[in-house]
Amino acid sequence: MRQLSELDASFLYLESETAPMHIGGVYLFDARDRDQPLAFSTFVAYLRSRLHVVPLFRQRLKEIPLGLGRPYWIDDPEFSIERHLAYVNLGDHGKVGSLMGLASRILEEPLKRDRPLWHITFVDGFQLDENDPDSKSFALIVKLHHAAIDAFSGEEIIGKLLEYTPEARIIEPPRPWNPQPEPSEERVILQAGANLLRKPLQVTSLAFNAAEATARGLIQKQMRKLPLPFPLFSAPHSPFNRQITANRQIVSTSLDLSRLKALKATLGNVTLNDVVLGLCAETLHRYLAGHNVKTDRSLVAMTPISVRSSSLRKATGNQMSAMLLDLATNEPNPAKRIHRIHWNAVESEPYREAIAADRLTELLPSTMLALSARLYSELQIAQRYQPVFNLPITNVPGPQVPLYLQGARLVRQFNSAPLFDSLGLVIVAVSYQGSLTVNFTLCPDVVADGESLTGLLEESLSAIESAALTLAPESEEPEYHQDSHKTLTDEALTLMEGAMRKVFQRFRR
Template sequence: MRQLSELDASFLYLESDTAPMHIGGIYIFDGQDRQAPLSFSTFVAYLRSRLHVVPFFREKLQQVPFRLGHPYWVDDADFSIERHLAYVKMGARNDQDSLLALASRILQEPLKRDRPLWHITFVDGLNTHTGERTADSPPPDEGAGFALIVRLHHAAIDAFSGEEIMGKLLEYSPHPDSIKPPQPWRPRPAPTDQRALMHVGANLLRKPFRIASLASTAVQATTRGMIQKQLRRLPLPLPLFSAPNSPFNRQITSNRRVLGKSLPLSRLKSIKASIGDVTLNDVVLGLCAEILRRYMEEHNISLDRSLVAMTPVSVRSKSLRRPTGNQMSAMLLDLATNERCPATRIRRIHWNAVASEPYQEAIAADRLTELVPSTMLALSARLYTELQLAQRYQPVFNVPITNVPGPQVPLYLQGAKLTHQYNTAPLFDSMGLVVVAVSYEGRLTLNFTLCPDVVPDGQRLIELVEPSLESIEEAANELPAEMPEELEPNKHGSTLLDDTLNMIEGAIRKSVGRLRR
């Protein structure tokens, strides 16, 4: 019996019709080297034979009676793989742009809660041939490729564990393994309501403050009006909302668009070597900052104040040894977008990172959910939307940016090579853009998940990747060997996440005290 953590449960409670909380992936395979295209039935048999390597694929949520605790992951006694798969045949328009448009529509749909929280769409007849062909080479089969559009709920995985799961489901050899019939699977019996309640009782004895949080679900309709009234009276901790207003921080709709641009990892490594004393992650963040700066310039957005990014950091090497679940930390990072020189900006980003305590010892994201229990966090998020705080106050940060190192060796699915992948992350109110950078086989792909009703002309983001990279390369070659002392950021007081959490804690204590009175 495995109960969701506060952090994992928060992704369930924060989910809404306009903000489904799943991580997405579009994996493109070239079937040219196969004797025959991979059929959907063969894929189903292959996936069925690999289910045992990812146990949560056959686990669903079981609620605690009266919702007195977070749900449990239990074996789905009625599991059927067919309920988690769909088949799409591409027509005359079978290029990658059409695939991304299809994926954008699919990724808008929330996962169904009455079954394990994952879904895969098999897209057949894809044209993956984009390179030059010599006169002697045979004509390519322009429909031999296929793709997988994958949705995995954030309550079960994070971006880092999601990459590991796909690595387990795929193969490292171009020679396909034979598909062996899986061993009979026998679901373990789900815990009884009595056992679940006993477990909840033991947890509440250890953490009695959680009773108030759990009770808020049952009386939510009654308390919402009262809390709204109190929030309108309370002075909000304005330093908490320290990031500048930007075109990315407005109320979102359910519309989604997925875009991506791939580039050689070697070019980023060369920039790192030219600038010196920075990390490859600093270069990736610097590239994102240059793209966002150019986009804002084109849309006449003020650049006087620097954008703030939220950058997840995996703490799985220091934390629990689980193959799934969320084992992340978060760091708020000044992107120095008010700095004109893109190479100097990367040095600033590096200093902003190393001067921050989370860089040295990551602050577990569980700390936030322990401070603000997930049921109360969900209620606060809905109130945040209803009170339109995203329009009335500056955001805590402007854009999440995640850099996920992927495998640098090719992966295969039954002899078909994985040639490209796009990755998406969930959006939520006031956050209309998320950037996910993923490396694979010597290339890095910048993935932009956006709400087109918040971020118009999103195509410009990927069109700006190449000129932004060229600008950084040129500036890196002309950069002085060391940063001038007057340009070094102040190392003191830069633990922004710690300060933010302390302000949240103080505001919550004051709010609770006033509500009690």
């Protein structure tokens, strides 16, 4: 038994019919160098032989009775690989558009909780080159739940399952697997009770601190630890922050990584990640301008940062920090904007004080986090006030050497991330073998004309390259000018302060 962390469990509680919490991937393979097409049965045999490298593939959730604590990961004694696989033949419709349409429909469906939280669809008859009828190969549509992995570990898992050599390995028989027996309800309840005995010590400590300070002072003291360069709920309104539906669309395009590296060298003291963020910022700026949305206030992105160590890794789960980042979309010069993003992301005080997301959730139980998120959605806080941030942007470095599956080369991949209520757009950028693929996961009922984002991305890169050639050196660092208007944070603090003062007055009596 291995209990989920608060952060991992929060992705279970946040899931709804319109917001499935899994990470998706569409992987395109070129099998033309094989003597014969890769059969689905061969793929199944290959995957069976590799299950031992990814233990989470044979682990399912064990809920605690009465909801007394977070679920556990346990071995699934009834594991059957067939329950996690599907086969689709595109036939005469084996084009990229048909494949992405199929992927969108598959990714709309939540994973079933009564089994390990993953699923792979083997797509046969996919045509790599639309002008070459003989280029039919195959693709994989993969779903992995966010409670088990983050974007960084998801890419790592795919690397473990695939091969680094074009020669197809002999498929060996699967290694023997002896699952641990499922724990009894009594043991689970006892374990939950032991965990609850430890929590009162934390609650007592927090209550003691609260008695020593005013309510507002305590809350602001905790909030100052967060990596926030500006108040919560102060991001501008945008078309992306509206109520989502279950519909999904993946819009992707690939860029030559060498162009981005050359741009980094031209700009000087910036990172490749800054360039990627600046490219996304310029694309969003152009999208908003094209839809007559004011761009006088800068968009705010949530950017996860991996805290994985090569010497100490958890078996599964999310190992991330996260910070809110000003994208400087109100800066008209797209090259100068990258310098500002670099300062916001690397040199600013909030970045240096950033703390891991799993430490944040220790102060707020995952069930309370989920309830807060549901209220955030149901009360339409993003529409009534202002959102915490406008969208997540994740940049995942992938392998720069080719990967293979039984002699078929992985030529391209598309990645999707879960959408959240009032967050209708997520950007995931993944590099692989000299290319950067920028993936926009969006709700088409919220983000209109999503297909235009690919063209805007190309235009943005050209515009940044041109602006970088004439950019003058930065003379001074930017300063934040916080808005003076009252935010939801101020109102919430005032209400909480009054309530806590009443409680303390009763104890004093």
